[in-house]
Amino acid sequence: MINIIRSQHPIGEVDYQNEDIRELVKNDFFKMCYLCEEVTRHFEIDHFYPQNYYPDEVNNWDNLFYICQKCNKIKPKNINTHSQNEILNNCVDDVESLIILRYDQARNHIEITSDNQDRRIEAKVKQTIRLLNKIYNEQNTNSKSYKDLQDEIKKEIAYFFDLLDNYEKSEMKFIYKNQIKKRLSKKNLDEKKLIHFLQTAYHFR
Numbered sequence: 001m002i003n004i005i006r007s008q009h010p011i012g013e014v015d016y017q018n019e020d021i022r023e024l025v026k027n028d029f030f031k032m033c034y035l036c037e038e039v040t041r042h043f044e045i046d047h048f049y050p051q052n053y054y055p056d057e058v059n060n061w062d063n064l065f066y067i068c069q070k071c072n073k074i075k076p077k078n079i080n081t082h083s084q085n086e087i088l089n090n091c092v093d094d095v096e097s098l099i100i101l102r103y104d105q106a107r108n109h110i111e112i113t114s115d116n117q118d119r120r121i122e123a124k125v126k127q128t129i130r131l132l133n134k135i136y137n138e139q140n141t142n143s144k145s146y147k148d149l150q151d152e153i154k155k156e157i158a159y160f161f162d163l164l165d166n167y168e169k170s171e172m173k174f175i176y177k178n179q180i181k182k183r184l185s186k187k188n189l190d191e192k193k194l195i196h197f198l199q200t201a202y203h204f205r
C-alpha cells in the first residue's frame with residue numbers, strides 16, 4: 001500500500017461518476033490501486049465507506065479511492081461499516097511504514113506483517129492484513145485474481161532486477177540506465193514512489 005496525499009477538494013459539487021472527478025482521483029493515486037498498488041487504466045472508483053451503508057458519503061471527495069477491478073471484486077462489500085472491520089486509510093494513515101510485504105519464494109506466498117505498536121490502530125492494521133492476505137494469497141476464491149496479481153508482481157520485479165543486474169555488469173551502462181528510466185516512467189513512479197517500489201522489490205526478491 002502507498003501513502004496518498006489527496007489534492008484539495010475540487011471547486012463545486014463532486015459527482016464521483018463525472019469524468020473530470022475520476023481523472024483527479026486517478027492522478028492523486030498515481031494510477032495505482034490503493035490496495036495492491038497495481039498500475040492500471042482499468043480502474044473503478046471505490047467508496048472507502050461503502051455507498052450502500054453510507055449514502056451521504058457517495059460524493060464525498062475524501063471517500064473516493066482508486067481501485068483495480070480485481071481488488072474491487074475481492075474486497076468484501078461490508079468492509080469499513082463498523083469499528084471492528086475498518087481498514088487503514090492511505091490518505092490518513094502512514095500505510096507505507098505500517099504494512100510490510102515480503103515475498104516468500106519457497107512457499108510462493110506473500111507475507112504481510114506489521115510492527116505497529118500503536119494500540120489505537122491495532123484493529124485497523126489487523127483488518128488490513130486480513131484483506132491483503134485475501135487479495136494476495138487467498139486460494140479458495142472463485143476468481144483467480146490473487147494468482148494474476150502474484151504473477152504480475154513477480155514478472156515485474158524479475159524484469160526490473162534483470163535490468164539492474166545488466167546495468168551492474170555492463171560496460172555500456174547508459175543503455176540500461178535508459179531502459180530502467182523508461183520502465184519507471186511507464187509505471188508512473190516519481191522519486192518517492194521509486195524508493196517505495198525499490199524497498200518492496202527488495203523484500204520480494
Ligand SMILES: [Zn+2]
Nearest residue numbers: 033036068071
Ligand atoms: Zn488492486
